[in-house]
Amino acid sequence: MSSTAEGLKARPRPQEASDWFTIPAPLARLFKKFPLLTYPPNELPARSPDIRHVPTLYVFISDEDALKGLPSFNPSCLKWQTFLKLAGVDFCLRSSNNHASPTGALPFLLPPSTPNDTRSQRPIATNKLEQYGLDNGKPKLPESLGTRLEAYESLLDHRIRNAWLYTLYLSPANADLLTNLYITPTTSSRPVRATILYQLKHAAELEILKSTSRDAINPAHLYRGAKEAFRALDGVLGDEEWFFQSAVPGLFDATVFSYTHLILHDGLAWENRRLNDFLKEFPRLVSHRNRIFQRCWESGE
Incomplete structure (x- = not known):
């Protein structure tokens, strides 16, 4: 028994559990030359100036x-x-x-x-x-109209937006316009362009289906809804300069303009012009679009 005990004493003790995670010597020497760094997340775009005097x-x-x-x-x-x-x-x-x-x-x-x-x-x-x-801001803008405004905002967020998404993203006639706006400026790689195009079309399709609660997209239904929305907006605008008889244009006017201006924009090479044709049937909306553009981009301010 004595010889056995002496043999046990002669054996080296097993490594402690903490030693299991010790970096092997060759890797340790490598990391000393090339230490691992953890970079903080980017909070601002790369082109953001350090000092901005205006927003x-x-x-x-x-x-x-x-x-x-x-x-x-x-x-x-x-x-x-x-x-x-x-x-x-x-x-x-x-x-x-x-x-x-x-x-x-x-x-x-x-x-x-x-x-x-x-x-x-x-x-x-x-x-x-x-x-x-x-x-x-400087001028006093109109206060929010609450629930009254929500009813008309839904026309823009659903009926007009759905028709916009189909016209730009899914209509084959406007494929070149979609590519020129969102894909060509991003990359020159054909595989990457194909991937981005698929992602854009797929996202637009999902958004339309979710909004309409339908199993398939019906272009005729979308365009009919957009025309009805234009008619409703034309009625609420009436012969006033701004929506809801406001003395100055507000957020709702800007929201309507964001669609009407782009639909009527001559600089966009629309091939499918269904929305353009519908909108021109409501000259008061066209005039509203022109007034906003003149106020914001042609006022010389």
Whole structure:
């Protein structure tokens, strides 16, 4: 027994559990030369200046048009671009996309910044842009109309938007326009372009089906709904300059304009012009679109 005990004492002790996770010597030497770093998440777009004297609105737009301050070609972006202009907020535009957005969607706004103010580095998401415009604008905009406004907003968010999505994203006649607006500026790789095109079309299809609660898309039904929506909007506008007899244009006017301007925009090479033809049947809506454009882009301000 004594010899056995001496043998046991001679054996090396097993490694402690903590030693199991010790990096092998060759890898340890490698990591000393190339240490692993954990980078913080990007909170701002790469092209954001360190110091911003005016707010910066990031939207879907070409770099050239952004420098000129022209309207975005995306309805959601154009809605808030127009609203901020109506509110009298001085801002500059930057071209961006959803993937580059800290919020995951466009538009978003970066307020004026100073080097020592960390709060100024926080982007303002879409759902806070109305309050930002009211707080930082110059003219007095109309107050929210509550439930009365919601009924008419649903015409834009569903009937007109669904027809817009089909016309731009799913109508074969407008395939070149879709490519020129959203795909060509992104990449020159054919496989990547094909993937992006599929993703855009698939997302539009899903959104339309969800909104209409149908199993398949019926273009005739979508266009009929859009025309009925235009008729309803024309009726509520009447012979007034702005919606709901307001003395000045507000958020709802900007929302309507975001669709009517793009539908009538001569610079967009629409091949499927169904929405354009429908809208021209309501000259009061066309005049409203022209008044907003003149006020925001031709006023010389």
